[in-house]
Amino acid sequence: MKNPTSIQEIVKQELCTGCGICVSESPSSLKMQWNEYGFLTPHQIGDNINDNAIRVCPFNPSPDDEVKDEDKLADIYLKGATNYDPKVGRFENTYVGYSNEYREVASSGGLATYIFKKLLEDRIVDYLFIVKEVEGTYKYQFFNQVNDIIKISKTRYIPVSLEELFLKINEVDGKVAVSGVACFIKAIRLKQYYNPELKLKIPFLVGIICGGLKSKFFTDYLAQNSGINEAYSKQEYRIKDKKSLSSDYSFGAYDEKNNFHQMKMNTVGDMWGTGLFKSNACDFCTDVLTELADVSLGDAWLEEYRNEGLGNSVVVTRSKLADQIVRKGIRNGSLCVTEISKEKIIASQASSFIHRQDAIDFRIKTRKFKNKLVPSIRRRNLKSISLPFKLVQLQRQRTRKMSLTTWRQLKDHKKFKISMKYDLKLLILLTKINHKLRKRII
Ligand SMILES: Cc1cc2nc3c(=O)[nH]c(=O)nc-3n(C[C@H](O)[C@H](O)[C@H](O)COP(=O)(O)OP(=O)(O)OC[C@H]3O[C@@H](n4cnc5c(N)ncnc54)[C@H](O)[C@@H]3O)c2cc1C
Incomplete structure (x- = not known):
């Protein structure tokens, strides 16, 4: 079978x-x-x-x-x-x-x-x-x-x-x-x-x-940060600023009265490297x-x-x-x-590449340790990683999961930030240490 x-x-x-x-x-x-x-x-x-x-x-x-x-x-x-x-x-x-x-x-x-x-x-x-x-x-x-x-x-x-x-x-x-x-x-x-x-x-x-x-929570969170506390619509995730850097884009959305609210994405910090609101898969x-x-x-x-x-x-x-x-x-x-x-x-x-391919073996091992299913992954991507990077992985997984459970419970961007503060700080610290040590080895 x-x-x-x-x-x-x-x-x-x-x-x-x-x-x-x-x-x-x-x-x-x-x-x-x-x-x-x-x-x-x-x-x-x-x-x-x-x-x-x-x-x-x-x-x-x-x-x-x-x-x-x-x-x-x-x-x-x-x-x-x-x-x-x-x-x-x-x-x-x-x-x-x-x-x-x-x-x-x-x-x-x-x-x-x-x-x-x-x-x-x-x-x-x-x-x-x-x-x-x-x-x-x-x-x-x-x-x-x-x-x-x-x-x-x-x-x-x-x-x-x-x-x-x-x-x-x-x-x-x-x-x-x-x-x-x-x-x-x-x-x-x-x-x-x-x-x-x-x-x-x-x-x-x-x-x-x-x-x-x-998750949809990501958009809910951004909409609240842009000043919309009720329903939002027609959200724009990549409003570019031609006078600025390519990474310096804004999020915006319409509120129920059809007013457009906009905020620079850099005001909410790193939403991608931290894995916030990301799917586990x-x-x-x-x-x-x-x-x-x-x-x-x-x-x-x-x-x-x-x-x-x-x-x-x-x-x-x-x-x-x-x-x-x-x-x-x-x-x-x-x-x-x-x-x-x-x-x-x-x-x-x-x-x-560093997150998805280099650290996949460690994530597979942690999952197997918990007796969970593991998708079919190419063996050629499997490699070992340093202890500091393992710690980053564990903290990133924790932060990702926490962001979903916390938003589900609080649904309030201010309370969310307070609740996530220490875990995000720890993740940033571990990431910095890992980068420093990696540079020394290279
Ligand atoms: C969830 C997500 C994560 C991304 N992460 C990265 C990244 O890590 N690195 C990176 O370089 N780029 C990433 N991108 C891609 C990047 O945002 C641009 O979409 C890509 O560069 C194409 O730009 P473009 O100007 O050619 O697209 P456009 O000319 O603006 O056209 C975008 C096209 O994508 C289609 N589309 C819109 N949303 C989705 C969706 N959710 N799923 C599938 N198709 C869609 C639209 O219908 C349209 O045809 C990501 C995109 C998504 C949706």
């Missing part, structure tokens, strides 16, 4: 990021719903969950050998790629830059919006399945209005789910391109593996490089650069681009088609994009 684990066990053991693909395998018994910690997870609504549901789960501890990890899936879906690097995965080329037309309205360089527009314009696909505003919040939706493409711009750090993709895809006439973070893209690849006709139906995947998925994903997409897009977190407040995208093309789209855009002047080394791409996500 290959799959002793059930979807309910994955959810119970906090290994679910809410991609929702399992629902498409068992729609009469599973449905995505908000859980008590502000994540979308599959809930059982009927008897007899189909055994196939676990097969498409990106965190399945016992997958079939042929698709047991990102490397195996890349062998299937990106075998034509010219280059390979253990950190970047299979790829064609690596770039940095922006779209002249969409940079201003986008999160980073607007490459996602540009590529999606080209996919529609050139009739490579007929629809996009992307995250877009609906009734004041954000959801994955089908979309095909090429003249309104900027409506799909900007990344949204609120839980969203692909639940409807495979429930409705057969009602859609034509081909579909999808955007997604690494675990969502992996789930689509698994679905395509078990249903090969879906490779033709979904010929292009845009990978959004992800440093971790946040993200700590068991080693795919930093969305290795299974046709193209992977992220922020150019590099010294040489930090003074450009409008932001730049890092781009990894993995399929020939993706590379052609980017090269054509460069040639016709739509894209101000240049080639950079793969080392620069890796450097742009340095902290993510």
Whole structure:
């Protein structure tokens, strides 16, 4: 028996990021719903969950050998790629830059919006399945209005789910391109593996490089910090300041009277390195650069681009088609994009690699010690880490968990800060010590 684990066990053991693909395998018994910690997870609504549901789960501890990890899936879906690097995965080329037309309205360089527009314009696909505003919040939706493409711009750090993709895809006439973070893209690849006709139906995947998925509590917390104490809507996570640094962006949202409230993200401290409000499952994903997409897009977190407040995208093309789209855009002047080394791409996500890949072995060991399920992880990512880094890991896990339980209880940003103060201070101290010792060793 290959799959002793059930979807309910994955959810119970906090290994679910809410991609929702399992629902498409068992729609009469599973449905995505908000859980008590502000994540979308599959809930059982009927008897007899189909055994196939676990097969498409990106965190399945016992997958079939042929698709047991990102490397195996890349062998299937990106075998034509010219280059390979253990950190970047299979790829064609690596770039940095922006779209002249969409940079201003986008999160980073607007490459996602540009590529999606080209996919529609050139009739490579007929629809996009992307995250877009609906009734004041954000959801994955089908979309095909090429003249309104900027409506799909900007990344949204609120839980969203692909639940409807495979429930409705057969009602859609034509081909579909999808955007997604690494675990969502992996789930689509698994679905395509078990249903090969879906490779033709979904010929292009845009990978959004992800440093971790946040609970809805993250947005609630930011909204309160911006001065909204009631319901909020149409929140903006990446309001850029062209006169400032690329990292110096703001959060904003509308209150019930339709007033817009805005605050600089640096006023709430480090929300990413600390792991605040993050899904536990993200700590068991080693795919930093969305290795299974046709193209992977992220922020150019590099010294040489930090003074450009409008932001730049890092781009990894993995399929020939993706590379052609980017090269054509460069040639016709739509894209101000240049080639950079793969080392620069890796450097742009340095902290993510250190946390997600370097420390994965330690996190697996701690989980096994607690007798908990562990997803299938590439063995080549396993390495030992120093004692100070182990302490950082333990404190980061504690802080992450505490942020969710504390917000659930208090739902008040001032009380939350007081309650988290000492644990965050300890995490910052341990991180500093670890950095100092690491520099000495290097
Ligand atoms: C949860 C999360 C964590 C991230 N972490 C990192 C990180 O650690 N490092 C890094 O370099 N970049 C990270 N990003 C990506 C970064 O924020 C930009 O989205 C990316 O650089 C693309 O920018 P762009 O200007 O090309 O996109 P745009 O042109 O603005 O278009 C964004 C596209 O993403 C789609 N989208 C919006 N929200 C989501 C979502 N939640 N899931 C899937 N698709 C979505 C939109 O529909 C749109 O098509 C993260 C994004 C998310 C959603």
